[in-house]
Amino acid sequence: MTEPIYATGKRKTSIARVWLKPGEGKFIVNDRGLKDYFRRETGEMVVLQPFDLTGTRNQFDVDVNVIGGGISGQSIAIRHGISKALLQYNGDFKDALKKAGFLTRDSRVKERKKYGRRGARRRPQYSKR
Secondary structure, eight states: OOSOEEEEEEETTEEEEEEEEESSOOEEETTEEHHHHOOSHHHHHHHHHHHHHHTOTTSEEEEEEEESSOHHHHHHHHHHHHHHHHHHHOGGGHHHHHHHTOSSOOOOOOOOOOTTSSSSSOOOOOOOO
16 A cells, blocks of 8 residues: 545535555644644544544554534544545445444534524514514
8 A cells, every 4th residue: 555545524514635644643634733633632532533443543644634614523524534544445444434433424514594584493582462
């Protein structure tokens, strides 16, 4: 495996482009380190879940370019992209990744605001008189 493996992951409005190449576990997100980009441990934990599940924690250098959305959506988009890239690397990981739900794109997005409403569904307050 000389060429990096490329995959995209998505969640809400976040799109993560992920490149995996053999290495010692360096992780770069938008030209910053993993700990610098995700200040909370939960973001880091979510991103590293596919590696922990497949037992490939420090076998790959990961380069990620992620845009859109917030930190939580971006971390799940990165997890989705890493899972798809690991599947390209080794097809035997499919059962474990699928069972954990990492290969399924979570398609829930915010519902748009409608006219005459205060939000997507909230109606104006009713006034009897």
